[in-house]
Amino acid sequence: MTYSEENYLKIIYHLSVVSKADISTNAIAHEMQTKASSVTDMLKKLAEKELVSYQKYQGVSLTQKGFFAAKMIVRKHRLWEVFLVEKLNFTWDEVHEIAEELEHIQSDKLINKLDEFLDFPSKDPHGDPIPDRNGNLPKVEKQLLSELAINKTGICVGVKDSSTSFLQYLDKQKIALGTQIKVIEKESFDNSLTIEINGNKLLITNKIAGNLFVKTI
Amino acid sequence: MTYSEENYLKIIYHLSVVSKADISTNAIAHEMQTKASSVTDMLKKLAEKELVSYQKYQGVSLTQKGFFAAKMIVRKHRLWEVFLVEKLNFTWDEVHEIAEELEHIQSDKLINKLDEFLDFPSKDPHGDPIPDRNGNLPKVEKQLLSELAINKTGICVGVKDSSTSFLQYLDKQKIALGTQIKVIEKESFDNSLTIEINGNKLLITNKIAGNLFVKTI
DNA sequence: ATTAATTTTTAGACAAAACTAAAAATATAT
DNA sequence: ATATATTTTTAGTTTTGTCTAAAAATTAAT
Secondary structure, rough: OOOHHHHHHHEEEHHHHHHHEEEEHHHHHHHHHHHHHHHHHHHHHHHOOOOOOEOOOOOEEEEHHHHHHHHEEEEEHHHHHHHHHHHHHOOHHHHHHHHHHHOOOOHHHHHHHHHHHOOOOOOOOOOOEEHHHOOOOOOOOEEEEHOOOOEEEEEEEOOOOOOHHHHHHHHHHOOOOOEEEEEEEOOOOOEEEEEEEEEEEEOHHHHHHHHHHHHHH | OOOHHHHHHHHHHHHHHHHHOOOHHHHHHHHHOOHHHHHHHHHHHHHHHEEHHHHOOOOEEOOOHHHHHHHHHHHHHHHHHHHHHHHOOOOOHHHHHHHHOOOOOOOHHHHHHHHHHOOOOOOOOOEEOOOOOOOOOOOOOOHHHHHOOOEEEEEEEEEOOOHHHHHHHHHOOOOOOOOOEEEEOOOOOOOOOOEEEEEEEEEEEEHHHHEEEEOOO
């Protein structure tokens, strides 16, 4: 598989996790930051290789083969992220771009030895689950902070958006994986929330709350 | 720089270390396992970027800029090899191919943090020196075993050929970096050598002796 | 010093992955 | 139901790095 094919497969996988329905050409083009016509070309190539099932004008879905391949790319990405943070002391907002490159390194033996070296982690630095060598994904129980009821407390277990800017915002507000967050108040006009962290109150927008995963306790 | 440009630069660097004179198109084609016409195309591109100085029909040499860039690629390659052997327990004959991919990962921060994680090694698993972040190469004092005089003893400090088959031959004969080797006899007809390792005598061909570096003691 | 052999370069093509512009299919709105 | 808007596909280019075949330059040989 080429570098580009792997990137498409990964994008289709991520879109599939969210949507269930077939993935549209435009949705892929948007994620890949490319043009719809380029996507069409690539979908034909992936269909030819039986990595996706594709019907003209009807979008795509991953085949079993494509699904497994995508999970292996995600596995590599997330394991490298763990390596970068745990072993090389990168911060969680620095690792995504580097892992985007490292995920394309071929060797299965490498990734399995890396997995062992890292002591078989089940989650990456952003709380996302890491598929094992057979493609099994640990099921992570979580909900968006924006969906948490008033007076309920959750533990931060992941982020939906793992962009540098969002992660740095969280750092600034002293929100990390494992942090306890209690919902104090919800403003119905703009859906902003007042939350309590370590005894301090903090006002956050709905956009922030919609990108933070918590687990209720 | 593209993946392919980096590979050309690295090959030109390796040929330069050996030959001093300008590097011929054919020599590069042979190393790259490609055609001379492809090499010509690439040399024009590298010259355009001022990474090599190139005169039609006269071969190429690296510019200062190209020399530094090449050393950074070699640095990455060798540091990753150390990582694979020291941290992931790969054997020295398995790491070259994987490092060929890893050497193209971009981030400077990554490679400097890796360097630190590995405790700033000066040599890779095959005894080759690792350039530091400024491009300085530790000078390694060594000579080929084939050039060692009779009755002299040397310590194995490196290999010229780091192919899997040669390294596995050395493993089979219990020759590793640090092994003491004494030259007992040289057969002038075929230039084969009788050597002594750990008290045992061993007959090796000139080809073997011509690919093993030793340091006299 | 010519001729022959080798090396190197040019010219033209091709595959991968992207693009633009236009056509076709699907979805939406009145 | 028909017109309009949107989405998707096709057709034709472009760029990167490769190739083959032929031409040009260099090197070797008599």
